[in-house]
Amino acid sequence: MPDVVRLHYDVDGENFMAAGEASSAVKNVLRRLGFGEDLVRRAAICLYEGEINMVIHANGGAIDVSVSPQAIEMVLQDQGDGIPDIEQAMREGxxxxxxxxxxxxxGAGMGLPNMRRYADSLEVTSEPGKGTRVLMTLRIAPV
Ligand SMILES: Nc1ncnc2c1ncn2[C@@H]1O[C@H](COP(=O)(O)OP(=O)(O)OP(=O)(O)O)[C@@H](O)[C@H]1O
Ligand SMILES: [Mg+2]
Known part of the structure:
Protein backbone atom coordinates (compact mmCIF):
# COMPACT_ATOMS: atom_id res chain seq x y z
CA MET A 1 0.00 0.00 0.00
CA PRO A 2 1.14 3.61 -0.40
CA ASP A 3 2.84 5.03 2.68
CA VAL A 4 -0.18 6.98 3.90
CA VAL A 5 -3.80 6.48 2.88
CA ARG A 6 -6.00 9.54 3.45
CA LEU A 7 -9.78 9.54 3.50
CA HIS A 8 -12.17 12.47 3.85
CA TYR A 9 -15.91 12.50 4.51
CA ASP A 10 -18.43 15.26 5.05
CA VAL A 11 -21.13 14.34 7.53
CA ASP A 12 -24.60 15.91 7.36
CA GLY A 13 -26.28 17.06 10.54
CA GLU A 14 -29.59 15.52 11.60
CA ASN A 15 -29.53 13.08 8.69
CA PHE A 16 -30.23 9.83 10.47
CA MET A 17 -30.57 7.89 7.21
CA ALA A 18 -26.96 8.59 6.29
CA ALA A 19 -25.55 8.51 9.84
CA GLY A 20 -22.87 5.86 10.09
CA GLU A 21 -22.03 5.77 6.38
CA ALA A 22 -18.57 7.29 6.79
CA SER A 23 -17.58 4.89 9.55
CA SER A 24 -18.77 1.89 7.59
CA ALA A 25 -16.89 3.09 4.49
CA VAL A 26 -13.70 3.44 6.55
CA LYS A 27 -14.27 -0.01 8.02
CA ASN A 28 -14.38 -1.47 4.50
CA VAL A 29 -11.19 0.33 3.46
CA LEU A 30 -9.37 -0.92 6.57
CA ARG A 31 -10.51 -4.46 5.84
CA ARG A 32 -9.29 -4.18 2.26
CA LEU A 33 -5.95 -2.90 3.49
CA GLY A 34 -5.66 -6.16 5.38
CA PHE A 35 -5.88 -5.04 9.01
CA GLY A 36 -6.94 -7.55 11.63
CA GLU A 37 -10.53 -7.92 12.72
CA ASP A 38 -9.92 -6.54 16.21
CA LEU A 39 -8.25 -3.32 15.01
CA VAL A 40 -10.88 -2.80 12.32
CA ARG A 41 -13.68 -3.30 14.83
CA ARG A 42 -12.16 -0.88 17.35
CA ALA A 43 -11.58 1.78 14.68
CA ALA A 44 -15.13 1.36 13.37
CA ILE A 45 -16.69 1.70 16.83
CA CYS A 46 -14.65 4.83 17.61
CA LEU A 47 -15.47 6.47 14.32
CA TYR A 48 -19.15 5.50 14.43
CA GLU A 49 -19.58 7.07 17.87
CA GLY A 50 -17.80 10.24 16.78
CA GLU A 51 -19.76 10.43 13.55
CA ILE A 52 -23.11 10.01 15.31
CA ASN A 53 -22.14 12.66 17.84
CA MET A 54 -21.56 15.13 15.01
CA VAL A 55 -24.94 14.24 13.48
CA ILE A 56 -26.84 14.54 16.76
CA HIS A 57 -24.99 17.21 18.71
CA ALA A 58 -23.20 19.41 16.17
CA ASN A 59 -25.26 19.60 12.97
CA GLY A 60 -22.65 17.61 11.07
CA GLY A 61 -18.95 18.04 10.41
CA ALA A 62 -15.99 16.53 8.66
CA ILE A 63 -13.96 13.36 9.12
CA ASP A 64 -10.35 12.94 8.06
CA VAL A 65 -8.67 9.58 8.43
CA SER A 66 -5.05 8.84 7.75
CA VAL A 67 -3.62 5.37 7.77
CA SER A 68 0.15 5.06 7.97
CA PRO A 69 2.20 1.96 8.68
CA GLN A 70 2.32 3.06 12.33
CA ALA A 71 -1.18 4.24 13.14
CA ILE A 72 -4.73 5.00 12.15
CA GLU A 73 -5.50 8.66 12.93
CA MET A 74 -9.07 9.88 12.85
CA VAL A 75 -9.93 13.57 13.17
CA LEU A 76 -13.54 14.72 13.52
CA GLN A 77 -14.11 18.44 13.27
CA ASP A 78 -17.39 20.28 13.56
CA GLN A 79 -18.73 23.80 13.88
CA GLY A 80 -21.39 22.96 16.43
CA ASP A 81 -22.13 24.52 19.80
CA GLY A 82 -19.17 22.80 21.43
CA ILE A 83 -18.87 20.97 24.74
CA PRO A 84 -18.82 23.28 27.77
CA ASP A 85 -17.43 20.66 30.19
CA ILE A 86 -15.45 17.90 28.51
CA GLU A 87 -14.75 15.98 31.71
CA GLN A 88 -18.48 15.78 32.39
CA ALA A 89 -19.21 14.78 28.78
CA MET A 90 -16.73 11.89 29.08
CA ARG A 91 -18.60 10.37 32.02
CA GLU A 92 -20.60 7.20 31.38
CA GLY A 93 -24.29 8.02 31.21
CA GLY A 107 -28.42 9.22 24.13
CA ALA A 108 -27.17 6.56 26.54
CA GLY A 109 -24.12 8.71 27.20
CA MET A 110 -21.79 5.91 26.15
CA GLY A 111 -20.24 7.29 22.96
CA LEU A 112 -17.28 9.19 24.41
CA PRO A 113 -16.58 6.48 27.05
CA ASN A 114 -16.50 3.89 24.26
CA MET A 115 -14.19 6.05 22.17
CA ARG A 116 -11.83 6.37 25.13
CA ARG A 117 -12.00 2.63 25.73
CA TYR A 118 -11.33 1.48 22.18
CA ALA A 119 -8.89 4.11 20.90
CA ASP A 120 -5.27 4.06 22.03
CA SER A 121 -5.57 7.79 22.51
CA LEU A 122 -8.45 10.23 22.48
CA GLU A 123 -8.14 14.01 22.52
CA VAL A 124 -11.21 16.23 22.63
CA THR A 125 -10.90 19.98 22.28
CA SER A 126 -13.88 22.24 22.10
CA GLU A 127 -14.65 25.91 22.01
CA PRO A 128 -18.22 26.71 23.05
CA GLY A 129 -20.01 28.40 20.18
CA LYS A 130 -17.31 27.46 17.69
CA GLY A 131 -17.07 23.70 17.53
CA THR A 132 -15.38 20.52 18.61
CA ARG A 133 -12.37 18.57 17.42
CA VAL A 134 -11.87 14.92 18.28
CA LEU A 135 -8.60 13.14 17.53
CA MET A 136 -8.40 9.39 17.97
CA THR A 137 -5.33 7.30 17.31
CA LEU A 138 -5.06 3.54 17.06
CA ARG A 139 -1.56 2.11 16.96
CA ILE A 140 -0.70 -0.52 14.41
CA ALA A 141 1.42 -3.26 15.90
CA PRO A 142 4.51 -3.99 13.83
CA VAL A 143 4.34 -7.41 12.14
N1 LIG B 1 -19.46 16.86 18.61
C1 LIG B 1 -20.13 17.29 19.70
N2 LIG B 1 -20.61 18.55 19.77
C2 LIG B 1 -21.27 19.00 20.86
N3 LIG B 1 -21.52 18.23 21.95
C3 LIG B 1 -21.06 16.95 21.94
C4 LIG B 1 -20.36 16.41 20.82
N4 LIG B 1 -20.03 15.13 21.12
C5 LIG B 1 -20.50 14.89 22.34
N5 LIG B 1 -21.13 15.98 22.86
C6 LIG B 1 -21.73 16.13 24.22
O1 LIG B 1 -21.21 15.12 25.06
C7 LIG B 1 -22.29 14.32 25.57
C8 LIG B 1 -21.81 12.88 25.74
O2 LIG B 1 -21.53 12.30 24.46
P1 LIG B 1 -21.66 10.72 24.30
O3 LIG B 1 -21.36 10.36 22.89
O4 LIG B 1 -20.83 10.06 25.37
O5 LIG B 1 -23.18 10.43 24.66
P2 LIG B 1 -24.49 10.68 23.76
O6 LIG B 1 -24.11 11.01 22.36
O7 LIG B 1 -25.33 11.67 24.47
O8 LIG B 1 -25.19 9.25 23.82
P3 LIG B 1 -24.74 7.91 23.01
O9 LIG B 1 -23.41 8.19 22.39
O10 LIG B 1 -24.66 6.83 24.04
O11 LIG B 1 -25.82 7.68 22.00
C9 LIG B 1 -23.41 14.51 24.58
O12 LIG B 1 -24.67 14.23 25.13
C10 LIG B 1 -23.24 15.99 24.21
O13 LIG B 1 -23.74 16.81 25.24
MG1 LIG C 1 -22.77 9.82 21.37
Missing amino acids: FSTASDRVRDLGF
Missing part, protein backbone atom coordinates in the same frame (compact mmCIF):
# COMPACT_ATOMS: atom_id res chain seq x y z
CA PHE A 94 -23.92 11.77 30.72
CA SER A 95 -26.01 12.95 27.77
CA THR A 96 -27.76 16.08 26.60
CA ALA A 97 -29.63 14.20 23.84
CA SER A 98 -33.23 15.28 23.31
CA ASP A 99 -36.18 12.95 23.84
CA ARG A 100 -36.60 12.73 20.08
CA VAL A 101 -33.02 11.53 19.67
CA ARG A 102 -33.42 9.10 22.58
CA ASP A 103 -36.47 7.63 20.86
CA LEU A 104 -34.17 6.80 17.94
CA GLY A 105 -31.97 4.80 20.29
CA PHE A 106 -29.19 7.30 20.97
Whole structure:
Protein backbone atom coordinates (compact mmCIF):
# COMPACT_ATOMS: atom_id res chain seq x y z
CA MET A 1 0.00 0.00 0.00
CA PRO A 2 1.14 3.61 -0.40
CA ASP A 3 2.84 5.03 2.68
CA VAL A 4 -0.18 6.98 3.90
CA VAL A 5 -3.80 6.48 2.88
CA ARG A 6 -6.00 9.54 3.45
CA LEU A 7 -9.78 9.54 3.50
CA HIS A 8 -12.17 12.47 3.85
CA TYR A 9 -15.91 12.50 4.51
CA ASP A 10 -18.43 15.26 5.05
CA VAL A 11 -21.13 14.34 7.53
CA ASP A 12 -24.60 15.91 7.36
CA GLY A 13 -26.28 17.06 10.54
CA GLU A 14 -29.59 15.52 11.60
CA ASN A 15 -29.53 13.08 8.69
CA PHE A 16 -30.23 9.83 10.47
CA MET A 17 -30.57 7.89 7.21
CA ALA A 18 -26.96 8.59 6.29
CA ALA A 19 -25.55 8.51 9.84
CA GLY A 20 -22.87 5.86 10.09
CA GLU A 21 -22.03 5.77 6.38
CA ALA A 22 -18.57 7.29 6.79
CA SER A 23 -17.58 4.89 9.55
CA SER A 24 -18.77 1.89 7.59
CA ALA A 25 -16.89 3.09 4.49
CA VAL A 26 -13.70 3.44 6.55
CA LYS A 27 -14.27 -0.01 8.02
CA ASN A 28 -14.38 -1.47 4.50
CA VAL A 29 -11.19 0.33 3.46
CA LEU A 30 -9.37 -0.92 6.57
CA ARG A 31 -10.51 -4.46 5.84
CA ARG A 32 -9.29 -4.18 2.26
CA LEU A 33 -5.95 -2.90 3.49
CA GLY A 34 -5.66 -6.16 5.38
CA PHE A 35 -5.88 -5.04 9.01
CA GLY A 36 -6.94 -7.55 11.63
CA GLU A 37 -10.53 -7.92 12.72
CA ASP A 38 -9.92 -6.54 16.21
CA LEU A 39 -8.25 -3.32 15.01
CA VAL A 40 -10.88 -2.80 12.32
CA ARG A 41 -13.68 -3.30 14.83
CA ARG A 42 -12.16 -0.88 17.35
CA ALA A 43 -11.58 1.78 14.68
CA ALA A 44 -15.13 1.36 13.37
CA ILE A 45 -16.69 1.70 16.83
CA CYS A 46 -14.65 4.83 17.61
CA LEU A 47 -15.47 6.47 14.32
CA TYR A 48 -19.15 5.50 14.43
CA GLU A 49 -19.58 7.07 17.87
CA GLY A 50 -17.80 10.24 16.78
CA GLU A 51 -19.76 10.43 13.55
CA ILE A 52 -23.11 10.01 15.31
CA ASN A 53 -22.14 12.66 17.84
CA MET A 54 -21.56 15.13 15.01
CA VAL A 55 -24.94 14.24 13.48
CA ILE A 56 -26.84 14.54 16.76
CA HIS A 57 -24.99 17.21 18.71
CA ALA A 58 -23.20 19.41 16.17
CA ASN A 59 -25.26 19.60 12.97
CA GLY A 60 -22.65 17.61 11.07
CA GLY A 61 -18.95 18.04 10.41
CA ALA A 62 -15.99 16.53 8.66
CA ILE A 63 -13.96 13.36 9.12
CA ASP A 64 -10.35 12.94 8.06
CA VAL A 65 -8.67 9.58 8.43
CA SER A 66 -5.05 8.84 7.75
CA VAL A 67 -3.62 5.37 7.77
CA SER A 68 0.15 5.06 7.97
CA PRO A 69 2.20 1.96 8.68
CA GLN A 70 2.32 3.06 12.33
CA ALA A 71 -1.18 4.24 13.14
CA ILE A 72 -4.73 5.00 12.15
CA GLU A 73 -5.50 8.66 12.93
CA MET A 74 -9.07 9.88 12.85
CA VAL A 75 -9.93 13.57 13.17
CA LEU A 76 -13.54 14.72 13.52
CA GLN A 77 -14.11 18.44 13.27
CA ASP A 78 -17.39 20.28 13.56
CA GLN A 79 -18.73 23.80 13.88
CA GLY A 80 -21.39 22.96 16.43
CA ASP A 81 -22.13 24.52 19.80
CA GLY A 82 -19.17 22.80 21.43
CA ILE A 83 -18.87 20.97 24.74
CA PRO A 84 -18.82 23.28 27.77
CA ASP A 85 -17.43 20.66 30.19
CA ILE A 86 -15.45 17.90 28.51
CA GLU A 87 -14.75 15.98 31.71
CA GLN A 88 -18.48 15.78 32.39
CA ALA A 89 -19.21 14.78 28.78
CA MET A 90 -16.73 11.89 29.08
CA ARG A 91 -18.60 10.37 32.02
CA GLU A 92 -20.60 7.20 31.38
CA GLY A 93 -24.29 8.02 31.21
CA PHE A 94 -23.92 11.77 30.72
CA SER A 95 -26.01 12.95 27.77
CA THR A 96 -27.76 16.08 26.60
CA ALA A 97 -29.63 14.20 23.84
CA SER A 98 -33.23 15.28 23.31
CA ASP A 99 -36.18 12.95 23.84
CA ARG A 100 -36.60 12.73 20.08
CA VAL A 101 -33.02 11.53 19.67
CA ARG A 102 -33.42 9.10 22.58
CA ASP A 103 -36.47 7.63 20.86
CA LEU A 104 -34.17 6.80 17.94
CA GLY A 105 -31.97 4.80 20.29
CA PHE A 106 -29.19 7.30 20.97
CA GLY A 107 -28.42 9.22 24.13
CA ALA A 108 -27.17 6.56 26.54
CA GLY A 109 -24.12 8.71 27.20
CA MET A 110 -21.79 5.91 26.15
CA GLY A 111 -20.24 7.29 22.96
CA LEU A 112 -17.28 9.19 24.41
CA PRO A 113 -16.58 6.48 27.05
CA ASN A 114 -16.50 3.89 24.26
CA MET A 115 -14.19 6.05 22.17
CA ARG A 116 -11.83 6.37 25.13
CA ARG A 117 -12.00 2.63 25.73
CA TYR A 118 -11.33 1.48 22.18
CA ALA A 119 -8.89 4.11 20.90
CA ASP A 120 -5.27 4.06 22.03
CA SER A 121 -5.57 7.79 22.51
CA LEU A 122 -8.45 10.23 22.48
CA GLU A 123 -8.14 14.01 22.52
CA VAL A 124 -11.21 16.23 22.63
CA THR A 125 -10.90 19.98 22.28
CA SER A 126 -13.88 22.24 22.10
CA GLU A 127 -14.65 25.91 22.01
CA PRO A 128 -18.22 26.71 23.05
CA GLY A 129 -20.01 28.40 20.18
CA LYS A 130 -17.31 27.46 17.69
CA GLY A 131 -17.07 23.70 17.53
CA THR A 132 -15.38 20.52 18.61
CA ARG A 133 -12.37 18.57 17.42
CA VAL A 134 -11.87 14.92 18.28
CA LEU A 135 -8.60 13.14 17.53
CA MET A 136 -8.40 9.39 17.97
CA THR A 137 -5.33 7.30 17.31
CA LEU A 138 -5.06 3.54 17.06
CA ARG A 139 -1.56 2.11 16.96
CA ILE A 140 -0.70 -0.52 14.41
CA ALA A 141 1.42 -3.26 15.90
CA PRO A 142 4.51 -3.99 13.83
CA VAL A 143 4.34 -7.41 12.14
N1 LIG B 1 -19.46 16.86 18.61
C1 LIG B 1 -20.13 17.29 19.70
N2 LIG B 1 -20.61 18.55 19.77
C2 LIG B 1 -21.27 19.00 20.86
N3 LIG B 1 -21.52 18.23 21.95
C3 LIG B 1 -21.06 16.95 21.94
C4 LIG B 1 -20.36 16.41 20.82
N4 LIG B 1 -20.03 15.13 21.12
C5 LIG B 1 -20.50 14.89 22.34
N5 LIG B 1 -21.13 15.98 22.86
C6 LIG B 1 -21.73 16.13 24.22
O1 LIG B 1 -21.21 15.12 25.06
C7 LIG B 1 -22.29 14.32 25.57
C8 LIG B 1 -21.81 12.88 25.74
O2 LIG B 1 -21.53 12.30 24.46
P1 LIG B 1 -21.66 10.72 24.30
O3 LIG B 1 -21.36 10.36 22.89
O4 LIG B 1 -20.83 10.06 25.37
O5 LIG B 1 -23.18 10.43 24.66
P2 LIG B 1 -24.49 10.68 23.76
O6 LIG B 1 -24.11 11.01 22.36
O7 LIG B 1 -25.33 11.67 24.47
O8 LIG B 1 -25.19 9.25 23.82
P3 LIG B 1 -24.74 7.91 23.01
O9 LIG B 1 -23.41 8.19 22.39
O10 LIG B 1 -24.66 6.83 24.04
O11 LIG B 1 -25.82 7.68 22.00
C9 LIG B 1 -23.41 14.51 24.58
O12 LIG B 1 -24.67 14.23 25.13
C10 LIG B 1 -23.24 15.99 24.21
O13 LIG B 1 -23.74 16.81 25.24
MG1 LIG C 1 -22.77 9.82 21.37
